[in-house]
Amino acid sequence: MTDNVMIRVEHLLKDYGTGRPAVNDISFDVRAGEVLGFLGPNGAGKTTTMKILTSFLAPTAGRAEVAGYDVYSQSLEARRRIGYLPEDTPLYHDMTVLEYLHFVADVRGLPKSSRNARMKRVVEQVGIPDRLGMLIGELSKGYRQRVGLAQAILHEPEVLILDEPTSGLDPNQIAEIRQVIKEIGREKTVIFSTHILGEVQATCSRVIIISDGKLVADGTPDELTGRKTGTNTVLVEVAVASNKHDPLELIRRVDGVLAAELVPVGSATARMYRVTAEGGQDPRGDIARVIATVDGLDLLQLTPERASLEAVFRRLTTTSTASSDQAPLAAAGGM
Amino acid sequence: MQNVMAICKREFSSYFNSPIAYLVVTVYLVLSGALFFSTLFIEGQADMRQFFGLAPLLFFIITPFLTMRLLAEERAQGTLELLLTMPITDWEVVLGKFLASVGLVSVLLFLTLAFPISVAEIGPLDKGATVAAYIGMLLMCATYAAIGLMSSSFTKNQIVAALIALFIGFGLFIIGQMVQLMPSWLAPFCNAISIHTRFQNIARGVIDTRDVVYYLSMIFGCLLVAQTTLESRRWR
Numbered sequence: 413m414t415d416n417v418m419i420r421v422e423h424l425l426k427d428y429g430t431g432r433p434a435v436n437d438i439s440f441d442v443r444a445g446e447v448l449g450f451l452g453p454n455g456a457g458k459t460t461t462m463k464i465l466t467s468f469l470a471p472t473a474g475r476a477e478v479a480g481y482d483v484y485s486q487s488l489e490a491r492r493r494i495g496y497l498p499e500d501t502p503l504y505h506d507m508t509v510l511e512y513l514h515f516v517a518d519v520r521g522l523p524k525s526s527r528n529a530r531m532k533r534v535v536e537q538v539g540i541p542d543r544l545g546m547l548i549g550e551l552s553k554g555y556r557q558r559v560g561l562a563q564a565i566l567h568e569p570e571v572l573i574l575d576e577p578t579s580g581l582d583p584n585q586i587a588e589i590r591q592v593i594k595e596i597g598r599e600k601t602v603i604f605s606t607h608i609l610g611e612v613q614a615t616c617s618r619v620i621i622i623s624d625g626k627l628v629a630d631g632t633p634d635e636l637t638g639r640k641t642g643t644n645t646v647l648v649e650v651a652v653a654s655n656k657h658d659p660l661e662l663i664r665r666v667d668g669v670l671a672a673e674l675v676p677v678g679s680a681t682a683r684m685y686r687v688t689a690e691g692g693q694d695p696r697g698d699i700a701r702v703i704a705t706v707d708g709l710d711l712l713q714l715t716p717e718r719a720s721l722e723a724v725f726r727r728l729t730t731t732s733t734a735s736s737d738q739a740p741l742a743a744a745g746g747m
Numbered sequence: 748m749q750n751v752m753a754i755c756k757r758e759f760s761s762y763f764n765s766p767i768a769y770l771v772v773t774v775y776l777v778l779s780g781a782l783f784f785s786t787l788f789i790e791g792q793a794d795m796r797q798f799f800g801l802a803p804l805l806f807f808i809i810t811p812f813l814t815m816r817l818l819a820e821e822r823a824q825g826t827l828e829l830l831l832t833m834p835i836t837d838w839e840v841v842l843g844k845f846l847a848s849v850g851l852v853s854v855l856l857f858l859t860l861a862f863p864i865s866v867a868e869i870g871p872l873d874k875g876a877t878v879a880a881y882i883g884m885l886l887m888c889a890t891y892a893a894i895g896l897m898s899s900s901f902t903k904n905q906i907v908a909a910l911i912a913l914f915i916g917f918g919l920f921i922i923g924q925m926v927q928l929m930p931s932w933l934a935p936f937c938n939a940i941s942i943h944t945r946f947q948n949i950a951r952g953v954i955d956t957r958d959v960v961y962y963l964s965m966i967f968g969c970l971l972v973a974q975t976t977l978e979s980r981r982w983r
């Protein structure tokens with residue numbers, strides 16, 4: 413079952429009529445049981461992509477499928493299988509939580525027989541059993557977010573699409589909501605956007621980064637941070653007692669080393685180098701041996717450097733800063 | 748149909764959560780009551796003519812305030828996105844909301860039954876004409892509601908929605924009043940599209956199929972435009 417493609421996006425393009433597409437030829441697949449983190453700077457096109465996946469907007473070109481149904485031509489079938497939490501959690505403020513959930517259950521066609529049990533379960537899952545009688549308009553933002561999540565998961569959708577589900581929540585609530593997402597993600601497919609990169613490493617099995625409407629990265633968090641593929645970066649710290657030998661020269665001659673540079677550390681006796689080696693090669697053994705054979709040099713530290721997801725994000729998305737900076741506060745809401 | 752009822756139920760009960768509906772209903776009852784009882788007591792006339800004569804005027808003024816929020820508010824709050832991404836068609840949304848507003852108007856009309864009942868207490872009441880007039884009022888109000896719903900689909904601003912509906916309602920009302928001023932070739936057309944003239948026909952006690960068809964097609968047309976407006980997000 414795990415290689416069931418639940419979301420298929422093919423060459424998706426959306427132009428709001430501004431001439432510069434908000435989503436520009438994006439393709440990706442998400443399989444059942446995957447939790448996909450959808451990253452990108454403000455105005456990158458995350459919300460737009462989600463609005464197309466949920467059939468709220470139609471793509472200008474390309475297509476998307478959810479659970480095997482085309483989101484445009486078989487939109488009702490696709491929508492039945494989706495739970496959606498839009499950005500900013502739009503809810504009816506004049507209804508109580510319970511009234512609202514009953515309304516959603518009506519529209520979702522939840523059978524009357526199992527409805528109460530299901531509702532009870534969901535309400536506990538998102539932690540709102542003591543708020544059911546309150547007007548939604550009187551809830552705090554975090555609780556409103558939970559109600560939004562409750563309506564999204566009420567009908568046990570196969571695909572859950574969440575647009576910034578944790579924005580504006582306190583750390584405890586974020587942890588709780590993450591837990592819910594993880595729980596659901598075990599069997600279902602979840603795609604959620606966020607600006608909190610730590611959240612991605614904690615929750616996602618896969619990450620997609622888009623920038624300026626284009627897909628710039630797609631992989632597991634580990635792949636993106638270079639742990640499994642790409643080049644290896646190692647930090648080497650050496651105590652230098654005499655100036656007879658330049659450690660930099662020695663390191664550069666090691667097999668597989670592509671580049672080495674001095675990292676300023678502000679110490680008179682120790683020097684730090686950042687060494688980049690070919691992918692798949694671990695130069696640490698050779699470096700250690702070379703340093704050890706030289707008098708007056710002592711190896712202090714030899715640590716693989718893992719790019720943080722944040723560094724990867726910044727590297728991949730800042731090339732297009734010039735254009736995306738123009739719309740940092742892009743109002744993503746509706747029409 | 749189940750979806751339509753779900754929308755209708757939510758919309759209808761949310762009328763009772765907002766002060767606007769209460770306010771409008773109260774204003775309407777006070778105004779029409781004052782008109783009705785003033786003719787009753789001052790002129791000593793116990794009949795419904797005055798009330799039925801003014802009904803169209805009052806209704807085109809009040810229904811926009813009952814329908815303005817139907818879609819405009821959903822658009823402004825962003826709830827429209829959540830609603831339209833549920834497994835429900837745009838038509839079901841429009842129909843559900845229309846029925847809810849007709850439901851509220853029916854409540855209003857029901858309350859005014861106090862007038863014919865008091866007339867019947869005092870003197871003879873033309874029952875046939877009264878029943879016909881009530882059917883006519885319901886059709887007329889439903890038409891105003893459909894116009895209001897359509898207007899509400901155009902904008903996220905409730906005031907704008909109300910003004911558009913007022914404008915259209917006024918146009919369809921006044922066109923019947925100005926028939927005498929029109930060139931004679933235009934007069935039949937004006938009479939044909941005037942909501943008021945149609946109502947006057949029915950209030951005489953004759954329910955003509957053509958009048959009913961007129962109202963029903965106006966309603967259907969407006970709802971269709973509202974649906975198309977909702978759908979237009981997908982081809983923009």
Ligand SMILES: Nc1ncnc2c1ncn2[C@@H]1O[C@H](COP(=O)(O)OP(=O)(O)OP(=O)(O)O)[C@@H](O)[C@H]1O
Nearest residue numbers: 428434453454455456457458459460739742744746
């Ligand atoms: N209704 C609209 N009309 C015109 N342009 C729009 C509309 N909605 C979004 N855009 C533009 O499309 C681009 C992508 O916006 P989108 O809301 O998808 O970004 P996002 O990745 O969700 O950003 P954020 O992180 O700020 O939520 C932006 O440049 C935005 O200005």
Ligand SMILES: [Mg+2]
Nearest residue numbers: 458459499744
């Ligand atoms: Mg967004």
